[in-house]
Each structure stands twice: as structure tokens, then as C-alpha cells.
Amino acid sequence: xxxxEQSPQNLTAxxxxxxxxxxxxSVGISALHWLQQHPGGGIVSLFMLxxxxxxxxxxxATINIQEKHSSLHITASHPRDSAVYICAxxxxxxxxxxxxxxxxxxxxx
Amino acid sequence: xxxxxxxxxxxxxxxxxxxxxxCHQTENHRYMYWYRQxxxxxxxxxxxxxxxxxxxxxxxxxGYSVSRSxxxxxxxxxxxxxxxxxxVYFCAISDTFSGGRGSNEQFFGPGTRLTxx
Numbered sequence: 001x002x003x004x005e006q007s008p009q010n011l012t013a014x015x016x017x018x019x020x021x022x023x024x025x026s027v028g029i030s031a032l033h034w035l036q037q038h039p040g041g042g043i044v045s046l047f048m049l050x051x052x053x054x055x056x057x058x059x060x061a062t063i064n065i066q067e068k069h070s071s072l073h074i075t076a077s078h079p080r081d082s083a084v085y086i087c088a089x090x091x092x093x094x095x096x097x098x099x100x101x102x103x104x105x106x107x108x109x
Numbered sequence: 110x111x112x113x114x115x116x117x118x119x120x121x122x123x124x125x126x127x128x129x130x131x132c133h134q135t136e137n138h139r140y141m142y143w144y145r146q147x148x149x150x151x152x153x154x155x156x157x158x159x160x161x162x163x164x165x166x167x168x169x170x171x172g173y174s175v176s177r178s179x180x181x182x183x184x185x186x187x188x189x190x191x192x193x194x195x196x197v198y199f200c201a202i203s204d205t206f207s208g209g210r211g212s213n214e215q216f217f218g219p220g221t222r223l224t225x226x
Contacts, residue, residue, distance in 0.1 A: 031213065031214075033214065033215075035217075041197065041219065041220045042217070042219055042220070043199065043217040043220075044217070045214055045215070045216070048214050086151065086152070088152075090213045095140065095157070095159065095213060096142075096154055096157065096167070096213075097154075097213060097215060099151045099152040099153075100151060101149065101150065101151040102151050
């Protein structure tokens with residue numbers, strides 16, 4: 001079993017819909033990251049969380065440390081949000097990140 | 110954007126040939142990483158470096174070696190390329206305080222697409 005599991009693996013929605021992507025992990029962590037990879041391949045960091053919730057524009061990320069679970073929400077989704085969203089965790093005491101397999105999101109006009 | 114470049118961006122080579130990929134940073138970050146990304150596997154760590162001449166293995170290090178003789182450069186070498194090493198390779202950098210102490214926020218290069226025939 002992977003240490004970081006994302007669901008769903010693929011998600012297709014219509015423009016304007018509210019999107020939720022989930023990430024569960026099985027190890028103690030000091031931080032959780034959400035990354036975005038566009039069709040061109042570039043990877044950018046969206047959020048870094050160790051507790052609570054963060055918001056940036058239409059994107060909201062939450063984390064529940066007790067339940068070892070994080071969600072990434074997109075409000076009023078737009079075709080330009082189409083990308084692969086990747087969850088990654090930093091284990092306590094380790095420098096390395098462990099990555100989920102990613103969720104491929106497609107927003108249709 | 111963090112100053113990270115990778116070269117080459119695309120390469121096609123034949124089985125058995127040596128290949129070296131270069132990652133160059135202008136951020137003076139301490140940590141550098143090489144990942145490969147394959148369908149169904151996500152990003153997997155090959156090797157990483159925590160300083161000049163200091164490197165360690167990741168989860169998929171077999172068939173790869175690395176070197177870091179300067180802070181800004183991290184080289185990944187495939188001594189004898191195999192078809193199973195066809196992949197997209199990403200370099201990333203971070204610093205002790207990237208994103209706040211203990212978070213290890215990483216900044217990624219644009220990737221190198223390697224095809225081994």
C-alpha cells in the first residue's frame with residue numbers, strides 16, 4: 001500500500017462545478033504539499049499545510065492531522081484548472097517528500 | 110520562478126549508451142533532488158544531495174549515479190541506458206527553510222524527456 005493515496009485518480013467535470021480531490025496518508029508528517037502539473041509538464045507548488053486550512057483565489061486546501069487526510073477544493077472550476085494535482089507529504093524527521101500518484105482533472109467548457 | 114534549468118530538455122538514445130542529465134540552479138539552495146515520473150507511479154526519488162559532494166539514494170536508484178561538485182549543479186548519469194529508464198526526469202531544489210522550517214517546499218525544474226530505444 002502506498003504511503004500517500006489520492007482519490008479520485010481521474011475526474012472530469014463541467015465548468016463552474018465545485019471540485020474536491022482527496023489525499024490520505026499513513027505516516028506521521030510535518031507538512032503536506034499540494035502541487036499542480038499542467039499539460040506542458042511544469043510542476044508548481046500550490047499549498048503547504050501543517051494544520052487547518054489555506055485559501056488562494058478559488059483554491060482551498062484543508063488538512064485533518066488526526067484523520068491523516070487532506071482535501072483540495074476548487075470553486076467555480078474553469079477549463080484552465082485542467083491539470084494533474086499531486087499530494088506530497090514530508091515525513092517527520094525526514095528531508096524527503098513522498099508523493100501520491102496524482103489526480104488528473106479535466107474541466108470541460 | 111525559482112531559477113532551475115535542466116539540460117537537455119529532450120533526448121533520444123540507444124540501449125547501452127551512457128547519458129548525463131544536468132540540473133542547474135541559481136538559488137543557492139542546499140538540497141537538490143532527481144525524480145522520475147512514469148504513468149501509474151507518480152514522482153519517485155532517484156537520488157538526492159544535501160550539499161556539495163554529499164548525496165544519498167532514493168527509492169529507485171539502481172542504474173543511476175549522481176554527482177554534485179558545485180552547489181549549483183547536480184548531474185544524473187545513466188551508465189548504460191535501458192529501455193526501462195525511458196521516463197520524464199525532474200530536478201527539484203529546496204532549502205532548510207523553504208516554505209518555513211520543517212516543510213521542505215520544493216521547486217521543480219521543467220523536466221527532461223528521455224527515450225531509450
